[in-house]
Amino acid sequence: MGDKADVWQGTLALMILKTLETLGPLHGYGIARRIEQTSGDLLSLNYGTLYPALLKLEQEGSIESEWGVSDNNRKAKYYKLTRSGRKQLEREARDWRQAQAILAKFLSVTEPST
Amino acid sequence: MSAIWKTFRAWFQRLGGLFQKARRDAEFAAELEGHLQLHVEDNLRSGMTPEAARREALIKLGGLAQTKELFRDRRGIPFLEFFWHDLRFAARLLAKDRAFTVTAVLTMALGIGANTAIFSVVNTVLLKPLPYPEPDRLVMAWEQNPHRGWYENIVSTANFLDWQKQNDVFSGMAAFESNNFTLTGENRPEEVAGERVTTNLFSVLGIQPFRGRLFLTEEEKEGNARAILSYGLWQERYGGDPALVGNSITVNGRRVTVVGILPPGFTDDYSASFAPRSRLWISGLDLRPQDREFHVYHVLARLRAGVNFAHAQFEMQAISRRIEQQYPESKGWGVLLVPLHEQTVKETRPALLFLLCAVGLVLCIGCANVANLLLVRAMKRQREIAIRSALGASHGQLVRQLLIESMLVSLLGAALGLFLAAWGSQILARLSPPGTPGIQGSGINTMVLLFAAVIALATGILFGLAPAFEASKIHLAVAIKKSGRSSGQGVKQSRLGGALVVCEFALALTLLFGAGLMIQTLVHLNHVDLGFNPENVVTLKVPLQGSQYEDPQKQAQFFKPLLARIEALPGVEAASVTRGIPMRGWAGWGFVTADNPYPPPGEVPDANYVVVGPDYFKTMGIPMHAGRPFSEVDTPAGEQVAIVSESLAQKYWPSQNPIGKRLKISSDANDKNLPWVTVVGVAGNVRSQGQFAPFVPEIYVPYSQFPWILYPRQIVVRAESSPGAIVEAIRQEVLSLDKDVPISEVSNMQDTVAGTIRQERTVMYLLGAFAGLALVLAGIGIYGVISYAVSQRTHEIGIRMALGASQPIVTRMVVKQGSVLAAIGVALGLFGSLGISRLLASLPGEARIPLLFDVAPFNPLMLASVSAILVLVALGACYLPARRASRADPLTALRYE
Secondary structure, X not given: OOHHHHHHHHHHHHHHHHHHHHHOOEEHHXXXXXHHHHXXXXXXXXXXXXXXXXXXXXXXXXXXXXXXXXXXXXXXXXXXXXXXXXXXXXXXXXXXXXXXXXXXXXXXXOOOOO | OHHHHHHHHHXXXXXXXXXXXXXXXXXXXXXXXXXXXHHHHHHHHOOOOHHHHHHHHHHHHOOHHHHHHHHHHHHOXXXXXXXXXXXXXXXXXXXXXXXXXXXXXXXXXXXXXXXXXXXXXHHHHHHOOOOOOOHHHEEEEEEEEHHHOEEEEOEEHHHHHHHHHHOOOEEEEEEEEEXXXXXXXXXXXXXXXXXXXXXXXHHHHOOOOOEEOOOXXXXXOHHHOEEEEOHHHHXXXXXXXXXXXXXXXXXXOEEEEEEEEOOOOHHHHHHHHOOOOOXXXXXXXXXXXXXXXXXXXXXXXXXXXXXXXXXXXXHHHHHHHHHHHHOHHHOOOEEEEEEHHHHHHOOOHHHHXXXXXXXXXXXXXXXXXXXXXXXXXXXXXXXXXXHHHHOOOOHHHHHHHHHHHHHHHHHHHHHHHHHHHHHHHHHHHHHOXXXXXXHHHOOOOHHHHHHHHHHHHHHHHHHHHHHHHHHHOOOHHHHHHOOOOOHHHHHHHHHHHHHHHHHHHHXXXXXXXXXXXXXXXXXXXXXXXXXXXXXXXXXXXXXXOOHHHOOHHHHHHHHXXXXXXXXXXXXXXXXXXXXXXXXXXXXXXXXXXXXXXXXXXXXXXXXXXXXXXXXXXXHHOOOEEEEOOOOOOOOOXXXXXXXXXXXXXXXXXXXXXXXXXXXXOOOOOOOOOOOEEEEEEEEOOOOOOOOOOOOOOEEEEEOOOOHHHOOOOEEEEEEOOOHHHHXXXXXXXXXXXXXXXXXXXXXXXXXXXXXXXXHHHHHHHHHHXXXXXXXXXXXXXXXXXXXXXXXXXXXXXXXXXXXOOOHHHHHHHHHHHHHHHHHHHHHHHHHHHHHHXXXXXXXXXXXXXXXXXXXXXXXXHHHHHHHHHHHHHHHHHHHHHHHHHHHOOHHHHHHOO
């Protein structure tokens, strides 16, 4: 735990929000699979770490949950985006893209020739 | 904004997460189970065996228990949960070790209780603002004459009017004169304390009436006098009759219309501020600028908005300097402003702060004791601590656990202490002088609770920190292997424990020294030569009012037979009448002698002017040094006579015979209205102004010749034995002459004398109690440390005894160990005591006198004796464990583990 975890937590939260925006209400397992699939093999995720992140988002009021039944008739807790969560997603996605753009520009500057 | 809101919302939710844990756990378990099943099904679909599918799902999850743990950390507030857990653990441990808990909690309860009680008084008496709007703007204005040593002198009419007219720093300036009024008519006659006031008094204070209205400006005129009553008087005498407002009552035989009733509670506040027990206010002072030398009024003023105190002081000084230059008789007189709050608290403040310091020292000693107990306890718990440390508890966690234990002790102590404080502040209120402002309101309130909570937490940390760090610094392997006896740790413990004992002794010595000074002060005060004999003297006030007494000679005619009848009562030695009782106030009047009839302005001599009956000196037990007392020959028609005090005679007729000298009780030798009087006797000096004050010159005149100044009238009676029994007989004699006389203020002289030093006595009792407590605590402290040290050294002692050390040698060895600690403590305490001496010596005289009357702040004899007391206590406390050690059977001691 430390600074790195916070960055990771923030990124994970953004991924969760985006997943819920794209796919609509979904259970924890579904979210985990989706994040893993989307990132390909680049991200190795312990599914367990997802749950504290979901709880945090729920405590902050960005998502809400209710019990439902999955496609194959399993009881599961479904998470869905709230209005405040949608706003948070927009804001954080924008911030992220901005940071990315700045960093990309910065890194694309060629080294001065000697 | 929304980020902050989200954080806030999250914390709130986590707070909720602390509850209903079972339900939440079950819900999450169900969610995880669902998760695993979904995962397992996916895995099965991809062709795994059921076992492999489940194992893979669990691995991917990162472990069931770990996930639940992570989730729980996020769900609640882990810190709080740990805290709660530690607290419960601490409570269980404390409940098990009852002897320790009871001792420690009681020690803290005494310390915190005493501190809280004193603080509750400090809070109400010193810190609470006065109950008037913008109380900081209220000031008392006094005259002063520094050349003569008179400060806070009441103000003359002419000066008041000039101040009022010429200043532009006050939005209002009011004058009032304390007075007693006789109420007759509707009910039985009753004398009530009250004031004659200028009509603006209440508007200067900023008070609104409860019923009716305040005085109007035109009611300033003498013929337009109106009355305002306190709520209490209205209720008690008039049954709260709403029709009273607008109707008239009989005050001193005249009908006066009541215009208003003041709010309930006002009297207490007002009494607290400056005028004790006033219940009736009468307007119609009608001040005229005729008299500049006759000082009569208290003056209260309110600073105009935007004017600060220094500015007001400056301008008022300028005005009074102008007056001084303009009128020769004002020479030497100036003005003195005192903020009303300052005026209210300044007499009690030094004593209270002194007590607060003292009680703080007691608390420190208590803390040192509890720290010592904790230390011993922690040493006994070494193995437990080591095991917990081996199981993964960090240094910080161990300290936290131990600190929580000590906090729990101090909080329990504080809770118990609050009960003691509630009880103690009542006792304090009862012990304090009746006039102490605001004392009645003291008790437990929010401020006091806060204070108790803060000192509880502070002391919990203070006495817990050192032991906690000591205990948590532990060598694991050593501690676990060891079975209890620990030489190395034992030495270290003794060193810290010894340091604590040294501190205790230093503090206790300081406190004992302070208490010793105070006791000496009180002893001196009790041995002050009062100049009269207060034993078996009863005093009562006999106000004569009404038209039948308007001729002063009629008053004299009332008293003459009355005194004769009282003297005829069985058990009465002598009786007289007087204008003023010694130690209950004093009235300075100017006079001139025939030898020096025209002193320069501002240097007119003055004396306490006492009008008395013939047997006054015999009744009060004042010796006559020369000449004769008053007698029946001093009739209005006879030679006008006076008796002077020894100090007056020595001052104005040094080495001459004062008998036959003449003087006039007026600053103007040509005053035709007042006669020259001849000195016929010299009486002993009397402490008219109280034990603290020096003798003032006195002039006595017989009431038969000066009956018109006999107000207020007090009868003094000397009984053969306890005077209480004859009071009723005296009362009957008075009532048989006039059944309407409201006798009041029945008292005896010994109470009057005791009353003047009541504050000093209260402070002394408390200080003595605190010092005693400190002594006991210090004794317990050293006993605890030495006992523990002895128990640690049992083995060693066994060896010594086996090698031939005799009982006395062992005893001496142990006692020596303790006395060294005590001696170091006493030596350090000497520095503390010197600090106190310095502090007391630096106080201004006004604040110092009540604490140190006729006592030098630096006092080697006192230091030596309190040091001796402490050393004796230390020896006694060490002797018990020493004897126990020396009586031990060497064989048992050798085997002792």
